[in-house]
Amino acid sequence: MKYSFTKLKSVIPNHPFILKPMLDINLLNGTKIVSTKGLIDTGADGIVINIGFAKQLDIIAKSGIKGQTIGVGNLPVPIFYHTIGIEIPSISGSRFPMQVSFIDSGSVGVLLGRIDFLDRFKISFEMYTGTFDIELKP
């Protein structure tokens, strides 16, 4: 299924706007469901979710396995691993249990990285048409 890039403002010189591959997804835990937008991030090892979503999903984030992550700032940040359901509501059969890590960060909403997300789908990007395509993997 074809999706559209999201256009946002940017401060990058010569680029007043930036296109981001943001995808509508549902986060699920039991009967709890939260709709949000995730950034498809091939540079992220796994799925990273802001810790604020945990409470709404009835998850005690810090009860999970503790780890650390590091980004371009080169400072390790605590993360807490859990398994939740994630689905792309527009793709039938796309709901899977996925390992995610919750992070207390003011700059991370939802990052959809390689482990458990990108490894389940066939995704192709066409920035020149402003679209990307997602299918369940063959």
Added chain:
Amino acid sequence: MENNNKNNGLIDLSEILENYSGKWVLLSKDNKRVLKSGNTIDDIIEDSDKGIIMLVPNENYSYSPSSL
């Protein structure tokens, strides 16, 4: 749930999110209105059933992919 990403052409949020850089917003399901906003997700999470939660990227910074 209705899929609002299915149309060709960009989802242009540049105007409606112009004043929400770095903030959490609750977007209407058609991506056309900001229903609620706050500095933290806690400010909007209770109404999460009414729309789509999004952290608006801080437009003062570019984003670099990380090995998270």
